[in-house]
Amino acid sequence: xxxxxxxxxxxxxxxxxxxxxxxxxxxxxxxxxxxxxxxxxxxxxxxxxxxxxxxxxxxxxxxxxxxxxxxxxxxxxxxxxxxxxxxxxxxxxxxxxxxxxxxxxxxxxxxxxxxxxxxxxxxxxxxxxxxxxxxxxxxxxxxxxxxxxxxxxxxxxxxxxxxxxxxxxxxxxxxxxxxxxxxxxxxxxxxxxxxxxxxxxxxxxx
Amino acid sequence: xxxxxxxxxxxxxxxxxxxxxxxxxxxxxxxxxxxxxxxxxxxxxxxxxxxxxxxxxxxxxxxxxxxxxxxxxxxxxxxxxxxxxxxxxxxxxxxxxxxxxxxxxxxxxxxxxxxxxxxxxxxxxxxxxxxxxxxxxxxxxxxxxxxxxxxxxxxxxxxxxxxxxxxxxxxxxxxxxxxxxxxxxxxxxxxxxxxxxxxxxxxxxx
DNA sequence: GATTATTTTGGACACCTGTCCAGTAAAATT
DNA sequence: AATTTTACTGGACAGGTGTCCAAAATAATC
Numbered sequence: 001x002x003x004x005x006x007x008x009x010x011x012x013x014x015x016x017x018x019x020x021x022x023x024x025x026x027x028x029x030x031x032x033x034x035x036x037x038x039x040x041x042x043x044x045x046x047x048x049x050x051x052x053x054x055x056x057x058x059x060x061x062x063x064x065x066x067x068x069x070x071x072x073x074x075x076x077x078x079x080x081x082x083x084x085x086x087x088x089x090x091x092x093x094x095x096x097x098x099x100x101x102x103x104x105x106x107x108x109x110x111x112x113x114x115x116x117x118x119x120x121x122x123x124x125x126x127x128x129x130x131x132x133x134x135x136x137x138x139x140x141x142x143x144x145x146x147x148x149x150x151x152x153x154x155x156x157x158x159x160x161x162x163x164x165x166x167x168x169x170x171x172x173x174x175x176x177x178x179x180x181x182x183x184x185x186x187x188x189x190x191x192x193x194x195x196x197x198x199x200x201x202x203x204x205x206x
Numbered sequence: 207x208x209x210x211x212x213x214x215x216x217x218x219x220x221x222x223x224x225x226x227x228x229x230x231x232x233x234x235x236x237x238x239x240x241x242x243x244x245x246x247x248x249x250x251x252x253x254x255x256x257x258x259x260x261x262x263x264x265x266x267x268x269x270x271x272x273x274x275x276x277x278x279x280x281x282x283x284x285x286x287x288x289x290x291x292x293x294x295x296x297x298x299x300x301x302x303x304x305x306x307x308x309x310x311x312x313x314x315x316x317x318x319x320x321x322x323x324x325x326x327x328x329x330x331x332x333x334x335x336x337x338x339x340x341x342x343x344x345x346x347x348x349x350x351x352x353x354x355x356x357x358x359x360x361x362x363x364x365x366x367x368x369x370x371x372x373x374x375x376x377x378x379x380x381x382x383x384x385x386x387x388x389x390x391x392x393x394x395x396x397x398x399x400x401x402x403x404x405x406x407x408x409x410x411x412x
Numbered sequence: 413g414a415t416t417a418t419t420t421t422g423g424a425c426a427c428c429t430g431t432c433c434a435g436t437a438a439a440a441t442t
Numbered sequence: 443a444a445t446t447t448t449a450c451t452g453g454a455c456a457g458g459t460g461t462c463c464a465a466a467a468t469a470a471t472c
Contacts, residue, residue, distance in 0.1 A: 024419095040336040042248030046460065056421045058462080067460065119335035126332040128387065129325035130246040135391055166384075167403060174380030178372075181344075184335055197373060205410065230449095252430065262451045264432080273430065 025063050028053050029074045037116040040123045041071055072137040075124050078117055079141045082110070083148050090148065096156045103152065104198050107172070108191040111180050118180055145169055171201055231269050234259050235280045243322040246329045247277055278343040281330050284323055285347045288316070289354050296354065302362045309358065310404050313378070314397040317386050324386055351375055377407055 031053035036044050046067060050057045064070040089102055110118065121141070128134035146162070149169045153160035179194035187193075237259035242250050252273060256263045270276040295309055316324070327347070334340035352368070355375045359366035385400035393399075 040333070043336065045458075047458085056423095057460085058422075059420055061461070062419070119332070122335060123332045125387075126325070126329045127246070127248075129328060129390055130249065132391075138387075139391075163403070167381075167407060170380035170384055171377055174376035175373075178376055181331075181335060185338075185341055185345075197369070201373060227448095251428075253428085263430085264452075265450055267431070268448095268450070 021063070025073070026077065028055070028060065028063055029070075029077050032070060033074050033078060033117065033120070036071065036074060037120050040120065041127055042123075046070075068131070068133040071124065072134065075121060076137055076141065079121060080144070082114075083144050086148055087151065090152050090155055099152075099155060100202055101199070104195055104202070107176060107198070108195040111176070111183050111191040111194060115180055115183055118176075119184065122177055122180075142169075145173075168205060171205065172198065175201070227269070231279070232283065234261070234266065234269055235276075235283050238276060239280050239284060239323065239326070242277065242280060243326050246326065247333055248329075252276075274337070274339040277330065278340065281327060282343055282347065285327060285350070288320075289350050292354055293357065296358050296361055305358075305361060306408055307405070310401055310408070313382060313404070314401040317382065317389050317397045317400060321386055321389055324382075325390065328383060328386075348375075351379075374411060377411065378404060381407070 028049075032049045035049045035052040038044075039048065046057050046060055049070070050060055053060075060070060064073065086103070086106065089106055090099070092099065092102070094102060124134055125138050125142075128138040146165050146169045149165040149172070150160045150162070153165055153168065158164070175194055175198050179190040179197075182190035182193070234255075238255045241255045241258040244250075245254065252263050252266055255276070256266055259266075266276060270279065292309070292312065295312055296305070298305065298308070300308060330340055331344050331348075334344040352371050352375045355371040355378070356366045356368070359371055359374065364370070381400055381404050385396040385403075388396035388399070
């Protein structure tokens, strides 16, 4: 075995190790999310998360710096997945009108299906107003969502500058949050109300 | 002294007592707000608030049911004042265009002046997604703000139905929150960016 | 199969939490 | 001035918090 081979093998081993570690981190994060989405950031203790993961509390600190690191990882993981799902819709070959309809319908569906998870995002976003430790992840996720809207506008043949995308994102976000809240308090019609309201606004804005 | 007089006097005494109690409650709430706006709901303990008020912890429980009751009272008190201030603007005799400009300018000013207090509202609003104990106060305040927008639309000679007002409120709220967050993370231009963006959207919507 | 390296445990640590209440001080009423 | 009501105190209570670490279990490497 040459020296080069040796180095390469060591490097591959290191990669395999960090890949395994990354997988375990994600596995823990997924369990953590199921705990967090039920109680929210402040009310969920590391012991709750550990119990949910079937793991000792110390193990969490073995994989995550501290609580903030853990929650940041979870929210990032969830939201990245969400943006990817929405992006898949933007990339379909639909005509502009049908695309908008599908996009909004998917958001409404997400209120129904993932209400509890989405509220975790709003929770963390509010925390960022008090705790600088959350600023980065919130900024990053919000930027990713605005970028998604940029791509949407582009597909619609609309001017897709940052300012326009940001404004549209805020409209979508406000309506989403509002109807999410309604839905969580028992208003089962909130998702379709969301769809109706946003559809109307889309027509006006675009 | 007739029997009637006696009853009346007792009733006046009762009123005076409850008025005094109400005054003290508000005084405590004002101190509580200064604590809460610095740390947020979850991080502020009753001991923090008691210390800020120069009072023992037990005293807080003498005036408020529990922590949720106290925070609800504080947020309600603050937001009612805010809506009243904005309402004063709506009630001026300005022409529609000038009125809109003044209204938005006042919101931008409030980002600058009351950033820390406003974030408390967003904090509590998020909590309401997890804790039903906050649902009522959030619903009430949000309804008050939509009602404010109804009056604004009315003054502008616009159709002032609930749906339109709600949509406009959500646009204002989303932009307000977004730029408030930016401002809190050190972007001093956020308030004027808010003004520019919302002004542009107002033109489009109205 | 022995020896490192990694992963996991479970409990100790120091501190903070909201709630409650017997006792005291102050104010109001008679 | 005596008595009753109201206001307030300060500490006890039971439980929870994130963090840390020595020791044990497991896995990887030679």
